[in-house]
Amino acid sequence: MTMNRARRLLLGMGLLGATGPLLAAPPRRLDRELxxxxxxxxxxxxxxSVLAIRAGQVSYAYQCGRRFIGHDGLPDKNVGPDTLFRIASISKMMTTLGLMRLLEDGKVSLDADVSGYLGFTLRNPHFPGQSITLRHLLTHTSSLRDDAGYSWGADVALKDVIDARMFAANAGPGAYFTYCNLGWGVIGTVMERVTGxxxxxxxxRLLIEPLGLQAGYLPSELPPKALANLATLYRKRTVDTEVWDATGPWIAQVDDYSVKPPAVLDRYVIGTNATPFSPTGGLRISARDMGIVMRMLMGQGMQLLKPATLSLMFSRQWTYDGRNGDTSDGLFHCWGLGNEQFPDETGTRLVESGGFPAVGHLGDAYGLMSVFAFDxxxxxxxxxxxxxxxxxxxxxxxxxxxxxxxRFQERxxxxxxxxAIVPKLVPNNSA
Structure with a gap:
């Protein structure tokens, strides 16, 4: 693929906040490197599409490539600052922000049995005397597993599909970390049940509109302008047989609405099964609007949550001790409430030079690979x-x-x- 003409946007107004002085390293050099x-x-x-924040202000943004790869006479569409992506599991952290608003409103408790919210008993049959809580779900220690699936159609109720196959037999709630997408389907359903x-x-209502974001968990509900800017996700890999061919064509994996519009979900009973909306991975949002969320978490711009609530959310809840969890080949070491934590240590650091201890989340689905990390x-x-x-x-x-x-993520x-973060700053008039 021939990369399209790169575009860089230094954001200087609105909710993102003004950028600081120009960086000593010319941004165009970073454009070329990326x-x-x-x-x-x-x-x-x-x-x-990338965005960097330095000392609470946006210092750099850049996009390249194609959000839609033309076919059958349809033209290419380039990535721009307003391009939305399905951000995969970073959606879990965004869902958690909504849940924490409900926590502040007194609608949920982190340590109550979620069965009381769901309207049916959610128990690991191998440990029937132990309740499952939102804290367990948020920290991937609920003992739920994804092996028998974690997403169903709108005509299916969770109470009818969750069974013994979806639970660990060797560890009860709170005892062992295993990354679990199903937990967020349960969380989303709890959120529906307590709010209607x-x-x-x-x-x-809880996150997108208050921050003025162009985003959503269901493509058919996106504003027309946002839907028109939604990126199709690709791989050079077949969808079903999963055969890679680096010399072959880019194959659309999800969010290709060039032929028909996204499906409308109009027959759904609220509070039965939130998985069609994918609280676990389905948020569509741009890097620029993710920057608004990140700055909010840094205490900049509009604040949706109390400082004490954010402190609780990002407090360390689980740390791998060699026996208490599955690290997924070293990927997971520390966890907060709905967020991963990246100590600046061997195996967990995000930048080669070190110096960037962070919290946030990663995402990987349908070809999309994403990082949301901040200090x-x-x-x-x-x-x-x-x-x-x-x-x-x-x-x-x-x-x-x-x-x-x-390796490309590390680079x-x-x-x-x-x-965009480390360089010494120089005055604007001397750049």
Whole structure:
């Protein structure tokens, strides 16, 4: 693929806040470095959108690649600052923000038995005397497992599909960490039950509209302008047989609405099964609007949650001790409430040079690979959205050098950190 003309946006107004003085390292140099990473034939990227925040202010933003790859006479569409991506599991952290608003309103408790919210008994049959709580779900210690599925149609109720196959037999609630998508389907359903609102519209009320975001969990509910800017996700891999071919065409994986519009969900009973909205991975949002959320978490701009609530959310809840969890080949070491934590240590650091301890979340689905990570103390942060790869990002040749991330992710994060966060600043008039 020939990368389209790169575009960079230094955001200087509105909810994102004014940018600081120009960075000593010319942004165009960073543009070129990121474009080269995106075009690397070892693992070419279909699209890339990044944003960096330094000391609470946006310092850099950049996009390249195509949000839609033309076919059958349809033209290419380039990525821009308003391009929305399905951000995969970073959605879990966004869902958690909505849940924490309900916690502040007294509608839920972190340590109550979720059965009381759901209207049916949710128990691990191997440990029937132990209740499952929102804290367990938020920290992936509920003993639920994804092995028998974690998403069903709108005509299915969770109470009818959750059974013994979906629970660990060797560890009860609170005893063991295993990353679990199903937990967020349960959380979304709890949120519906305690409010009487459909999950996607509830999140619009709790998070999206107050911050002025162009975002949503269901494509058919997006405003027309936002839907028109939604990125299709690609891989150079077949959808069903999962065969990679780096020399072959880009194959759409999800969010290709060039032929027919997204499906409308009009027959749904609120509070029965929130998984069609994918609280676990379905939020569509741009890097720019993710920056608004990140700055809010840093105490900048409009504040939706009390400082004490954010402190609780990002407090350490689980740490791997060698026996108490599945790290997924070293990817997971520490967890808060609905967020991963990245100590600046061997195996968990996000940048090659070190110096960036962070909290946030990663995402990986349908070719999309995403990072939302920030240092609350220094108010530095980075957002990375990749709309697809040409080769298997988990193949040995693409493995990271100092972390469990893919090598291209390491390179992007290190380039962003060195080029948009670390450099000494110079006055605007001397740049």
């Amino acid at each position: 474009a080269a990473i995106a075009a690397d034939p070892a693992c070419e990227l279909a699209s890339l 609102e459909r999950f996607d519209r509830l999140m619009r 609350p103390k220094r108010r530095n942060g980075m957002i990375v959205l990749v709309g697809g790869t040409s080769t298997d990002p988990f193949a040995p040749v693409n493995k990271g050098k100092y972390s469990s991330l893919a 992007i994060l290190t380039a962003l950190y060195r080029g």
